Amino acid sequence: MFGVYAGVVPDGIADLQVGDIDWAGDSTILLSYVKRRTAAESVNLPRAAVRLLEQWLAHSTLLRGLVAPTDRNRLWLGLSQPGHPRLIREVDRVVLQRWVLRHGLVDVDGQPLKVHRARIRTTHHAMRSKRTWTGNARATIDPNHSPAVEGDHYLSANTPAQRQAVESIIEDAQHDLLRRAQPPTVISAENAAALADGYPQLIAAMHLDDTAIAELVGGARDVFTAACGDQLAGLHGPAGKPCPARPxxxxxxxxAVFAPRHAVNLLRLKAFFARHWRQMPAAQFMAVFGPYATRIDQILHRFDPDGLAAAAAEVGDTDDEIPVRPEERTA
Incomplete structure (x- = not known):
């Protein structure tokens, strides 16, 4: 428990002496310890660790006065074998196993729990991350929880409102996966008849009439990279409001419907992805831009190569060609 509160490594805790405790006030302790992998270190203990030390020193006062003078300076004192007491010299693996059996601690498989000392500091970091949100995964994942417990703790929904919220998140994720699996809508000729004849399912899903089809094909509904069937549909923002999605x-x-007139902006966006790829770690790039970088290649593959070559001549490979925010710009 002291390791969880203070974050001191287990080997440093085991060798602590009473003299290592430096009181810098009524409620402040500067603790000196030896970290075997490095050297002597010191830490200003948090309030919870200070209270725990105060309780332990008060609890061990009587025993500390009865042991041999050579052992009185040891911080952690204890007796084992009830009825035949002897001073505990070291808390080793055997002692931990006996303690687990005595208290009947079992894991998810019903077997005696294995106490991993490495989890002490991990638990300390997990508790510290939960105090303020830092984006660290430790703030949501407890190192001492099994996957089943994590699922029950974080994914179980007890009230109807909670269940509805969880179901909405799952539905949104499923819809997103379906959208990624659908092939892009690319028209090779800018005429309404070809669009209506070639994509009847698209026309039905968008609920487009002849006027809307003419606007879609003629460029009246163009955004940066495509022609939008309905900017007020609310797929990426509030319904009835202009779509706030990034390009x-x-x-x-x-x-989205892609036509040859969009090739220049699509190539500019592809160059934008290439600049970010050179600057960002691969894992971060794939998490942010990965699906879009894959889709843009699928779209451009359906365009005429000669038209792409002509459009590439208009690409300057700068952020000024793309409507990006200051934080999205490449250096």
Missing amino acids: WVCLLCPL
């Missing part, structure tokens, strides 16, 4: 989100939107 690359259109690449996976089911309302």
